Amino acid sequence: MDLDSFSALHTAEGQALLAELRDHDPASELATATRLRRTHPAPLVSAALAQARLRQRAVAKFGQEDAARMYFTPDGVEQSTRASVAEYRAGRFAALGVRRVADLCCGIGGDAIALARAGIEVLAVDRDPLTAAAARAGVEALGLDGLITVECADVTEIDTAPYDAVFVDPARRGGRGRIFDPEAYSPPLSWAVAAAGRAPYAALKVAPGIPHEAVPAEAGAEWISDRGEVKEAVLWFGAGPPGEVRATLLPGPRTLTGRGLPDPGVREPGRYLYEPDGAVVRAHLVAEVAEEVGGGLLDETIAYITADEARETPYATAYEITDVLPFNLKRLKALLREREVGVLTVKKRGSPVEPEELRRRMRLKGRARATVFLTRVAGAPSMLLGHPVR
Template identity: 80%
Template sequence: MGTVSSSPASADFRALLTPEGQSLLDALRDHDPAQELALATRLRREHPAELVSAALAQARLRQRAVAKFGPADAARMYFTPNGVEQATRTGVAAHRAESFRALGVRSVADLCCGIGGDAIALARAGISVLAVDRDPGTCAVARANVAALGLDDLIEVREADVTEVDTSAYDAVFVDPARRSAKRGRIFDPEAYSPPLSWAVSAALSAPRAALKIAPGIPHEAIPPEAGAEWISDAGDVKEAVLWFGTEPGRMRATLLPGPRELVGRGLPDPEVRSVGRYLYEPDGAVIRAHLVAEVAEQVGGGLIDETIAYVTSDELRVSPYASAYEINGQLPFNVKKLKVLLREREVGVLTVKKRGSAVEPEELRRKAMPKPYGKRAATVFLTRVAGAPTMLLGEPVSRAGA
């Protein structure tokens, strides 16, 4: 992701790249944060205090980065706090790189490259990359990552304003605008991105192929007619949306990772509303964001429990990779006291609360309805609406579809 502040590569970071800094990082590879104070005291007897502090900070960032980059890469790469938070998860970046490769792309201008996560994935797919960011410190980290992973022959990191870079020599453009501000936090207005979404779209339209990474909550009416859109979830969590240019405009799809599994929209009408059947299907978040609940309903032979709620119900069990299935064994109007009695009767000790179309907080309901375990059974309660009425549905998971 692009950065919005400008600061030179610090002397402390440069010191980490020296033999002494590398030795310190190696010594901290598996350090225990609980023992950090004692460790820091010992290391400061042998190394400059500033270098020890920088190495400890980098070691902490590497531990945080394992969740996104995996232990092998995280142990070799370099990070900034914003870089860890905003970088694309490796599985998602690899999927996008493979999508570019499948389109015949051999070179990409990665605009707003951040610490280089997407550039690395593109290079590993055999694509040459120009990685651009305007922040000197971020570029220094990206260069260090390219060198650490042995990708110098495929990635050029350039410090520049992305709006001034000539991308005409590249097969494709990838833009990941900054969607956070140091002062305002998360940015919801696409025109307040850095650079603005309108500029990113114009850059995409000038390239043979392009992909723009955007927030998954983008309204469908804000999607340019020249673009197709892909919503991506990883292990059930929606991670991002991507606008694709130069291929199948208007195509809406949901991609579920790992896999990948891809559901493509066919313009189906909204499913009919029906009474709650034996099974309830909870579509993956990417499916919901892509407005493809109708495609799931068709797969499972079901309908909606409410015209405004993305829960699908059916009387038969059909496995779909795009939804989780639950067997419903209780339905009652919203009433905490009645729910408490029911949980006690069923000897429930572990309660999962899901909600869609309800203002009640799950933790608040869990605390009131089950102040203590009533037994050892597990149950799931859905706080939702059925035909417009606040309703609680009790059920048990049948399977994670497609597992």
């Protein structure tokens, strides 16, 4: 979609097409396109169908109501922040007393929208004309243009001095896919850190896999998961002590803050196994959870905690373990058949076996359910069988 085609969507004819396509079935898109092209220009039909597809994809991140009114680009849908995460971050800014934010690399405007709904005035900047146009159109459609100003500009040329805070979401994808080197972000992480240093508060969105040693000494780092799926890491400036490490789980939010504990010791498998949330693992806060549940590690290199008691914690999922066995698929198959297990959940850390391949080889039959962990116990490949603690 080019800028001219996107602009055509804002004509009366374009808006009528978008309204008609709101609930269209992608499986019948060819027939729909053929029908609409009899009465509408082909480029406009193509643009409307593309926008309708993007809106349907965006429902998972923004919800049905907002997604149906916002405007998207393919990269914008892929790279935008999930609404629940953006709302949480906007809440942190608001709690700091921030009233004006420069949102640099704003994309289609998801974070700007969350900030505005938290009562914060936003300058949203993106250098791509189509992306900026999509952000501007979405802001207007949601009635937030009184709080959000969208500019198409190079973020490195923006004067952020009038703003209480800076939020930077650098592009982390290139022509070959994901970019793992923070200095290869666009703009580079070093530039974003310098921009953060010029504002009272700042937050820099980075990939969850960022090495801890790449976190600037003056920043705090927060890893965020939503319903068990790690979404991002954020470097915070001015929002807490330098060097602070946090894992935040949504919904909630529930936040675990690092206390600099030493790594837990390795111990024999107990009755319970705890699987820490991915944000906890990324934040290197497994020791804090192990202390909370009174447990140790199954293996010094694996983030599975074992304990003798079932203790409730929001930061890990607990399983009752019934069997601890050396790794042997024939033995596992016989055990599952004996117990008439027909539904098997496969968890793995430190094992090369793929879950789908394992399930195929087990040829499951029966009504019982079970969970198997393929991992290492004190360095030895092992299988632990059990079920979630309710």
